[in-house]
Amino acid sequence: MEDFSFGRELRLLTPSHYSRIFNEPARAATPYFTLLAKPNDQEKPRLGLTVAKKRVKKACQRNRIKRLARESFRLNKHNLDNIDIVLMVKSGVDEQSNEELTKQLTKLWRKINERCKPGAPKPPPFKKRPNKSAKSNKQPR
C-alpha cells in the first residue's frame, strides 16, 4: 500500500525555502506551468506553489489550480526523489479543464525528476530571458 498523505513536512513553508530554489534551479515547462526544482537534504520531496494574482484573476480559480496541483503531487510523489519543487503558472490556466491540467502535471513530475538526477547535464546559468516580450507578440492570440 502506497502512502498518499500530504502533511506540512512535504510543503515549502517560508520565504527562505523559496528563495533557495529560485537560485539556479532545474527547469521544466508546458504551455501553462513552469517547474523549478533542486535536490534537498531531506528524505522526502517537497512542493511549493506560486499562483500569481496577475496570472489568474479570480480567487476561486487560484484555489482550484492549487488544489489540483497538490492532489496530483500527492498521487505521484512516490515516483520522485528528494527534491524541492516550486510550481509557477502562466496566463490562461484558468480556462483549462481539470482533466487537461492533471494530464500535464503528471508528465511534468517525471520530467523534472529526470533533470534533477546527479548525472543530468547542468542547466545553463540563470539568465534573464532574452526578448521574451518580442516573441510573445508574434504569437496569435
Added chain:
RNA sequence: CGAGUCAGCCAAGAUGAUCGCUGCCUGUGACGAAAAUGAUCAGGGGGAGGAAAGUCCGGGCUCCACAGGGCAGAGUGCCAGCUAACGGCUGGGGGGCGUGAGCCCACGACAAGUGCAGCAGAGAGGAGACCGCCAACCUCGGUUGGUAAGGGUGAAAGGGUGCGGUAAGAGCGCACCGGGCCGCUAGUAAUAGUCGGUUGCAAGGUAAACUCCACUCGGAGCAAGACCAAAUAGGGUUCUAUCAUUUUAAAUAAUGAACGCGUGGCCCACGUUGGAACCGGGUAGGUUGCUUGAGCCAUAGAGCGAUUUAUGGCCUAGACGAAUGAUUAUCACUUUCUUCGGAAAGGACAAAACCCGGCUUAUAGGCUGACUCACUCA
C-alpha cells in the same frame, strides 16, 4: 389560461465508495530524573457565502492623543419613529410615472448676502421698443413720443381666461382660476382645507454655485495591540587583565613590537590589539488577539410597522506560501440527436482572513405565498 407586481426561501442536484487536508474532543503517551508540556498513531463528530466581493457608510475591539469651549474642515438634509450606531430601515406627508397591483425622488432656505446664465435676442431681473399697433409732425419716407395685446429669439421673457376700458394698450377696473400674507380647524409634526379675512400680484431660475440654518464627527487600524525570543553586530555595568617595557591608586599614560589596510618593495599616515558574567532594547521566528456574539431557533405578549420584551432550547469554520478537495458509481433535472432501446453535453455568480449592522454591484435556475390587469366560462 395569458401578462405583470410585491414578499420570502433554496442554491458546486441527491446518496454512497476510495484516497487525502485541517483544527476540536477522547484514548495513546516519544523526549525528559520526575512533574508539566504534549511528538506520533487510532477513533469520533465539525469544516465557505447570499453576496464571503466592492470597501461606500455605521459600530464593537485595540493603541495613541485629550481640562473646558470655539474656529476651521468633512458629512447629513421633508416630518415622526426604530436602533449600539448609520448616509440604513419602518410609518406618514408632498411631487412624478403606470389602466392597475405598485414603483421612483439629495425633497431645508434664493423674501440674509454674493455670484452665474456662453450663443441668440430689443431686453436675462425690480428690464425692455427689433418688427408690429396708436398719436403728433413733416421733405411720404422717416423723426419724436405712447404701448408689453400680437410676431420673432431663447432652456428660461416678469400670473392665466373672459368682459369692460382705451388713440392703441396695460391688473388700469371687474368676475372666475392660480399665487402671497394673517388667522381658524385637523394633525406630535411635515402638511392639509369647497374654511374666514386681506392683498392687484411686487423679489423668476440655479444651493450635486459660494453661502445660511439645523444636527453629527479626535486620529489610526488586527500588517491594531500584547507576550516569548535564536544567530550576528552594536550599547551599558562589573570583574579580570592582554604582546613587551617603563610609569600610575587605576589599561592611567608613554615607547616599542605585532597584525590589518594599501604596495613589486620600503617609508610615512591610519586603525586594531583579549576573556568572562550580568542587564536592557530588539530582528528572523513563535505564541496570543481568534471566535459565545448588539448570536441563532421556537412559542407567547406590545406595536399599523421597522423593532422590542419574556420564557425555553442550541453552539454553528478558525486557516497563516494559507484547510473545506479529487476520482468514481447509481438515481434525478435541462438541452440536442435518435433506429424510441438509448447516446452525448451541461448545472450561475463566485472563496472566509478580527467580528457585527447596512448599502451597492455580480448571479444558471427552482420553489412558496399575496395581489393587479385582460379574456373566456359558470
Added chain:
RNA sequence: CGGCGAUUAGCGCAGUUUGGUAGCGCACUUGGUUUGGGUCCAAGGGGUCGCAGGUUCAAAUCCUGCAUCGCCGA
C-alpha cells in the same frame, strides 16, 4: 487584509478648483526651402475626455455606482 492615487489624440502631459471654446510638445499628412535628405517655415488631419446613470438649459469639469492600472504598510 487594510490605506491611497490615476484614467483626456499613436506617445507624454495641460485643462477639472470657478460647468458653455477640448489645448501643448513629439509623432503623422501636404506644400515650400535643397541637386536630394535632415534641419527650418507654413498649413492640415486625428479625441465615445475609461464605462453607466443622475443634477443642470448645458457636464472632460459637479454627484453616485462600476471597470482597469499603479503606489504604500509585515
